[in-house]
Amino acid sequence: MTHASKIANVLTIAGSDSGGGAGIQADIKAISATGSYACSVITALTAQNTQGVQAIFTPPAEFVAAQLDAVFSDIHIDAVKIGMLSDAAVIEVVAQKLREYQPKIVVLDPVMVATSGDLLLQTSAIDALKKELLPLATVITPNLPEAATLLGCAVPQNIAEMEAMVEALRALNTHAVLLKGGHLQEDESLDLLIEGDHTQAYSQKRIATKNTHGTGCTLSAALASFLAQGDRLDSAVDNAKAYISKAIEHADMLKVGHGHGPVHHFFEQDA
Numbered sequence: 001m002t003h004a005s006k007i008a009n010v011l012t013i014a015g016s017d018s019g020g021g022a023g024i025q026a027d028i029k030a031i032s033a034t035g036s037y038a039c040s041v042i043t044a045l046t047a048q049n050t051q052g053v054q055a056i057f058t059p060p061a062e063f064v065a066a067q068l069d070a071v072f073s074d075i076h077i078d079a080v081k082i083g084m085l086s087d088a089a090v091i092e093v094v095a096q097k098l099r100e101y102q103p104k105i106v107v108l109d110p111v112m113v114a115t116s117g118d119l120l121l122q123t124s125a126i127d128a129l130k131k132e133l134l135p136l137a138t139v140i141t142p143n144l145p146e147a148a149t150l151l152g153c154a155v156p157q158n159i160a161e162m163e164a165m166v167e168a169l170r171a172l173n174t175h176a177v178l179l180k181g182g183h184l185q186e187d188e189s190l191d192l193l194i195e196g197d198h199t200q201a202y203s204q205k206r207i208a209t210k211n212t213h214g215t216g217c218t219l220s221a222a223l224a225s226f227l228a229q230g231d232r233l234d235s236a237v238d239n240a241k242a243y244i245s246k247a248i249e250h251a252d253m254l255k256v257g258h259g260h261g262p263v264h265h266f267f268e269q270d271a
């Protein structure tokens with residue numbers, strides 16, 4: 001991790017998780033735990049817990065725009081993390097404001113499906129996401145189902161099928177892709193960083209726990225935090241991967257809900 005002369009400011013643009021394990025809540029925890037200051041713009045409200053999503057309310061796009069203007073007009077933002085964007089109107093507003101304010105770093109987590117399997121992104125909004133936001137992203141962080149949705153192909157069932165996606169992902173209109181392989185039932189959890197002509201593999205031993213709610217949000221928020229602090233992309237991925245692995249490793253210290261519980265963002269305090 002690069003030590004900056006000031007605390008970096010990271011803006012998370014995402015949905016709220018009333019259960020506290022994913023979305024805005026996870027992002028703020030991860031950004032704070034990794035040493036940056038978190039700002040937030042809420043794009044959706046979910047009635048959600050560890051067992052699933054019961055309801056979603058999307059505020060008017062104009063209100064999302066007002067939140068973005070409020071933050072960008074007053075606070076220097078070193079990096080932006082984008083999570084849940086539930087409809088095309090919100091996606092278009094976020095893209096418009098990113099073009100207007102031109103933050104240097106944008107980490108896009110194309111959130112489409114919750115850990116519980118609930119759909120979080122309207123099908124009609126996927127084209128808007130690809131057209132409006134992918135070109136603005138420094139890096140996108142899809143898991144395997146999300147990458148398959150972006151490419152319009154089947155979800156990989158093994159490492160060979162995951163690796164076969166690389167060329168198609170490289171052809172997307174975006175700068176870099178961190179493909180997350182956590183959905184594969186392998187002893188090792190494999191992620192691939194696809195940047196230009198280079199692909200770098202990151203492998204971590206799989207941790208046996210059902211408490212993985214919010215892992216994608218947490219990883220992308222930590223990645224934005226480390227990039228905001230001055231890390232190069234490969235180093236930021238290293239640091240973010242180390243952080244999420246520890247957060248998962250300590251997840252069972254928490255007793256939250258009856259389903260897929262959250263990771264432990266502040267594990268260092270209990271170390």
